[in-house]
Amino acid sequence: MKDRSEILGGLITGAYLAGVATLVFWKRTTIPELELNEIGDFLAGVFGPVAFLWLVLGYLQQGRELKLSSEALQLQAQELKNSVEQQKELVDITRLQVESEMNRLRSIQERREKDIMPELFARVDGTVRIGQQCFLELYIGNDGATIFKVSIDFGGDLSYLNIVIPEWPKGKFQQFAIKFDLDDPAVEETVTIAYKDADHNTKVAYFDIRRVDIPGESDLPQFEAQSRVK
Incomplete structure (x- = not known):
């Protein structure tokens, strides 16, 4: 238009x-x-x-x-x-x-991760004295998910206690008798536990074992085991 x-x-x-x-x-x-x-x-x-x-x-x-x-x-x-x-x-x-x-x-x-996570623990379950040496009973257990290819390494002079466990399910524990000299006032060892979880991830846990005598309470040396992050 x-x-x-x-x-x-x-x-x-x-x-x-x-x-x-x-x-x-x-x-x-x-x-x-x-x-x-x-x-x-x-x-x-x-x-x-x-x-x-x-x-x-x-x-x-x-x-x-x-x-x-x-x-x-x-x-x-x-x-x-x-x-x-x-x-x-x-x-x-x-x-x-x-x-x-x-x-x-x-x-x-x-x-x-929570479902496949183990709950590792370590505890000292008594001490026995024989002459100038003492033996402590150490229990390491798992209250969580099953783990695999577990390597427990005490290192140093306690390497004879090292073990490898193919599979470690819930409720199982390992018992160790650890020998220390009574004259050694500063006992401290580290237990390293390496393992694989159900997803094949490699993890590591650490437990420190140390002497914690309390004067006047007992003639036997006292020890404790504590978990730590390294």
Whole structure:
């Protein structure tokens, strides 16, 4: 559909040319007598207003087109902004979903680690003195999940007590008789227990065995076993 300015320009141009044609008709007898420069001036005078009219109309039309183009660009910019906001919302939703899934997996992993975790303990269950030597009864047990390929290493002078256990289920314990010299007031040994859990992860536990005599309470040396993190 043509713009109203084009229709108006066409009507004005048509009316104007009709008027020029009428003028030429009335002056048809004198036109042949005109010189070439006069004819050029006549044509310039006739078509100059028409050209100026369409120049103005073209300028107005261009302004309207620029306005429409600007509005279209603004609309595109708004749509792009809306799209960016939607993408941001999608990213936030995805991030929350990922965090939720990670928390769920972490919770599952923590429950799994708890389910397959042993509860190793060590305790001294009495001391016997024979001359200048004493023997203490050490119990090492497991009150938790079954572990495998267990290596109990006393190290140093007690290495003869080292053992390897293929499988150590809940409720089982090992008993050791450890000999110390009565004259040694600073007895301290470390028992290292390396094992694999049900998921084949290698873990290590440590127990310190030390002399803790309490003056006046007993003639026999006293010992304790404590777990520690190395």
